[in-house]
Amino acid sequence: MKIATFNINGIKARTQALLDWLAEAQPDVACLQEIKSVDEAFPRDAFEALGYTVETHGMKAFNGVAILSKLPLEDVTRCLPGDDADEQARWIEATVIGPKHPVRICGLYLPNGNPTPGPKYDYKLAWMQRMLSRTRTLLADEQALVLCGDYNIIPQAEDAANPHNWLTDALYLPQSRQAYQRLLNLGLTDAIRAQNPASGTYTYWDFQAGAWERNNGIRIDHLLLSPQAADLLQTSGIDKAVRGRDKPSDHVPVWIELDA
C-alpha cells in the first residue's frame, strides 16, 4: 500500500499537476492539504476517472484537506476533536482496507502559528495538544496507524538548510518542537527520518528569494507510524523533482510503502 502526503497549495490551480503526478507515482492513497476549496467545488470527477474515491473536508479560500484512495475506505471522519468552536478544516480520517491489513490514516494540516507570540501561535500549540490526545485514543486500538500531512514543524536542525533563519519562527521554536517530540514519544516512527539518516532531505522550498534554486529547503511534511504500521514499512521517498516543474506547489509529495 503506497500512501502519500502532498500539500497541493490550491486544488483549482494544481488539478493537472496533481493528475500528472498521480499517473506517474501511482499511490493507492493520497492525503492532500491546502485544497483551498469548498467540498462542492473540488474537481472530484477528474480523480474519480483515475479510479480514486474522493473524500474532502474543505472550506472557503483557505486550509482544507482531502483523501484520495484506490482502495476501499471505511469510517471516514472529519475534524480534530477537542474544540467545537474550531471551524478550520485541517483533519480527516479514514480506514483504508488493504489486501493484507486495514490501515487507519489521518490526513492533517497543522497550523502554521506565525507570527509569534500571538493568538495564531496559541492556536497552533492548542491544536497540537488536541492532536496528542486524539493520537493516544487511536493508538489504544493497537492497529496500523499513519498520521501524515503538513505538520508545519521542522523537527531538528538537520531538517533545514539554514536552521539559524528559523530560530524565532513558529515552525522551529522550542515549544513547537517539544510538542512534536511529545507526539513521537507516544511511540511513533518518523518514516522519512528512519530511512534517511542524512541531512538535506527537504519537502518544502519557499517561492521567494530563489529558495528552490539555492536548495534552501525545510522538512515539514511527515508520515508518523504506529508500531504496527512501522512493522509494515518497506520503502519511503520524497518526489523532489515535482518542485522544479511549471507552476509547482511549494511542497512536494512524500510517500511510504507498507506491506498492508
Place this chain on the structure above:
DNA sequence: ATGCCAAGAAAGTCTTGA
C-alpha cells in the same frame, strides 16, 4: 528590518502562507 512569490476572494488590495 523588509520584500522577495503565489493562491484566493474579489474587484481594492488584502489575507494567508512558512
